[in-house]
Amino acid sequence: QKEVEQNSGPLSVPEGAIASLNCTYSDRGSQSFFWYRQYSGKSPELIMSIYSNGDKEDGRFTAQLNKASQYVSLLIRDSQPSDSATYLCAVRDDKIIFGKGTRLHILP
Amino acid sequence: GAGVSQSPSNKVTEKGKDVELRCDPISGHTALYWYRQSLGQGLEFLIYFQGNSAPDKSGLPSDRFSAERTGGSVSTLTIQRTQQEDSAVYLCASSLNGGRVGNTIYFGEGSWLTVV
Numbered sequence: 001q002k003e004v005e006q007n008s009g010p011l012s013v014p015e016g017a018i019a020s021l022n023c024t025y026s027d028r029g030s031q032s033f034f035w036y037r038q039y040s041g042k043s044p045e046l047i048m049s050i051y052s053n054g055d056k057e058d059g060r061f062t063a064q065l066n067k068a069s070q071y072v073s074l075l076i077r078d079s080q081p082s083d084s085a086t087y088l089c090a091v092r093d094d095k096i097i098f099g100k101g102t103r104l105h106i107l108p
Numbered sequence: 109g110a111g112v113s114q115s116p117s118n119k120v121t122e123k124g125k126d127v128e129l130r131c132d133p134i135s136g137h138t139a140l141y142w143y144r145q146s147l148g149q150g151l152e153f154l155i156y157f158q159g160n161s162a163p164d165k166s167g168l169p170s171d172r173f174s175a176e177r178t179g180g181s182v183s184t185l186t187i188q189r190t191q192q193e194d195s196a197v198y199l200c201a202s203s204l205n206g207g208r209v210g211n212t213i214y215f216g217e218g219s220w221l222t223v224v
Contacts, residue, residue: 034212043199043215044151088151095141095164096201096213100150 002027004091006099014107019076021102023089026070032092033065035074037085038101044088048074079106110134112216114200120222121190129185129219133202140183141201141213142175151199157183158205190223197221 003026013019021035032051036044048063050056050072056063062075072091076083086101113132121127133140142154153167157177168174172190177183187194197218203211 032211043218046212046214049212092211094158095153095156095167097153098143098151 002030002091002093002097004089004097004099006087006089006102008100009103010105011102012105012107013079015079015081017079019079019083019104019106021074021076021087021089021104023072023074023099024070025072025089025091025097027091027093028067028070030070030091030093033063033072034090034092034096035061035063035072036088036090036098038088039085047087076104081106081108112200112202112214114198114216114219116219117217118220118222120224123192123223124189126186126188127190127221129187129198129200129221131183131185131200131202131216133181133183133200134214136204137202138180138205139203139211139213140177141203142183142185143199143201144169144196145199145218146196154185154198187221190221192223195221195223 005024034049035047037047038044050063050065060077064073084106088101089099090096115130138159140157143151155175156164172188175185197220199218201213201215203213
């Protein structure tokens with residue numbers, strides 16, 4: 001059974017600080033990794049995708065992948081109240097498996 | 109279309125009735141997914157279609173659930189003899205094609221099912 005694990009939170013971070021979200025996965029052969037953001041009552045929307053070891057930056061977001069440790073993370077710099085949401089980690093083989101998500105709360 | 113389209117957006121049904129949920133993927137996308145999300149829970153994989161290949165049905169929770177995809181485009185998820193525990197939002201997603209690398213999936217707005 002392939003699994004994607006995330007801490008459910010809530011993770012509370014002061015406005016302007018860095019939020020760090022973590023995810024581990026069980027299938028060493030996985031090659032594609034995604035972070036989705038989901039607001040309450042809405043469908044998930046893609047934040048970042050990453051396929052290679054190392055860091056990938058897009059604006060305030062940085063995704064980090066370590067395949068040897070089977071670990072992927074998302075950093076959000078200069079956190080804003082609008083970043084408050086559930087963040088879903090997803091791993092792709094043929095189908096995409098999602099973690100249960102981490103609830104992030106940015107404190108104004 | 110511009111995005112993944114799902115219908116109905118909301119459905120209230122009586123226990124024991126059958127329901128059909130429809131998904132129109134993004135034009136040109138060959139891969140189509142169905143997920144279920146109960147209130148406050150994560151996304152539960154249901155079924156995956158990729159082109160003309162046999163679908164991956166490994167996530168369907170019981171034989172009351174079935175899905176088909178006609179002409180490689182529109183998909184219908186059918187739930188027979190609905191139970192209260194079937195109440196959830198059913199999310200459809202599509203991607204350009206399947207495979208291990210790349211191919212971001214994009215979600216529709218979901219069909220909210222309530223079984224009373």
